[in-house]
Amino acid sequence: MMISALASRLQKQLEGAELALAQGRYEHAITAAGAVLKEQPACLPVRVFLRRAQLAHNRRGPNIFMRFRHSCQLRWAHAQLRRHPARAVAVADQVLQTAINQPMALGLLGRAATALGWSTTAIFAYDCAHLNRPHDAELALALGHALLAGQQAAPALQVAETVLQRQPHHVAAQHLRRQAAIAVALAQGNWEAPGSYREKLRDLGATSAASPPPLR
Numbered sequence: 099m100m101i102s103a104l105a106s107r108l109q110k111q112l113e114g115a116e117l118a119l120a121q122g123r124y125e126h127a128i129t130a131a132g133a134v135l136k137e138q139p140a141c142l143p144v145r146v147f148l149r150r151a152q153l154a155h156n157r158r159g160p161n162i163f164m165r166f167r168h169s170c171q172l173r174w175a176h177a178q179l180r181r182h183p184a185r186a187v188a189v190a191d192q193v194l195q196t197a198i199n200q201p202m203a204l205g206l207l208g209r210a211a212t213a214l215g216w217s218t219t220a221i222f223a224y225d226c227a228h229l230n231r232p233h234d235a236e237l238a239l240a241l242g243h244a245l246l247a248g249q250q251a252a253p254a255l256q257v258a259e260t261v262l263q264r265q266p267h268h269v270a271a272q273h274l275r276r277q278a279a280i281a282v283a284l285a286q287g288n289w290e291a292p293g294s295y296r297e298k299l300r301d302l303g304a305t306s307a308a309s310p311p312p313l314r
Contacts, residue, residue: 099141108134112144115151124155132195139187142218149226152198168193172202179210186210190223199230201237208240217248235261235268242274251281 101109115130131148138144175189190207193200208223224241231237242257258275261268 099138101141101143104134104138104141104144108137112147115147119147119151119154124151127151128155128195132191135191136188139184139191140214140216140219142216142222145219145222149198152195164196168197168200168203172200172206175206175210176202179206179213183210183213187214199226201227201231205237205240208244212244212247217244220244221248221250233264235265235271239270239274242278246274246278246281251278251285254278255282 101112104112111130112134115127115134118124118130119127128148128151131144131151135141135144135148171189171193175186179186186206187210190203190210193203194207197203204223204227208220208227211217211219211223221241221244224237224244228234228237228241238257238261242254242261245251245254245257255275255278258271258278261271262275265271
């Protein structure tokens with residue numbers, strides 16, 4: 099969802115948040131943008147703006163009590179994710195209001211967004227988590243799979259290659275690289291061309307892993 103698709107009152111509210119951010123009134127900007135996001139959690143531009151305001155505010159993280167509370171909330175939301183992904187998004191957003199880099203919350207947001215079909219939001223969530231933990235292979239692969247699901251095969255391939263540079267025998271990364279390589283070749287229309295996807299699979303040691311797609 100784009101900002102232009104929001105109700106006019108929400109657009110005005112977001113304009114006020116943008117003005118507040120420009121004036122350095124971070125708490126007002128965060129509160130206003132958070133209220134818009136609560137009503138329209140699928141609007142990625144609002145989510146991106148909110149995170150920008152939160153990072154600019156650079157407030158301290160939660161205390162021990164709040165961290166324990168967040169942990170309980172996130173565990174409950176994870177347990178309910180399959181049946182109630184929208185609730186999981188709401189819980190993740192609530193935690194991220196006071197702990198913007200909480201890895202479990204960002205991961206939960208990514209999984210819930212995937213379940214809801216919000217591919218760009220899933221990519222955003224995993225990318226934020228990956229930026230804070232660049233050497234975490236599991237987070238990197240989650241980002242790669244989100245990119246692949248969002249029809250961004252080339253960046254997904256780059257993610258897989260980066261993981262394999264550090265861990266050459268990582269099976270999940272090899273699998274992602276194979277999937278992304280196939281998607282890139284298909285997008286380029288090189289299924290039957292010399293030097294195409296099949297040769298790439300052979301280079302990856304996986305020539306028997308896939309068969310040509312059915313003719314349409």
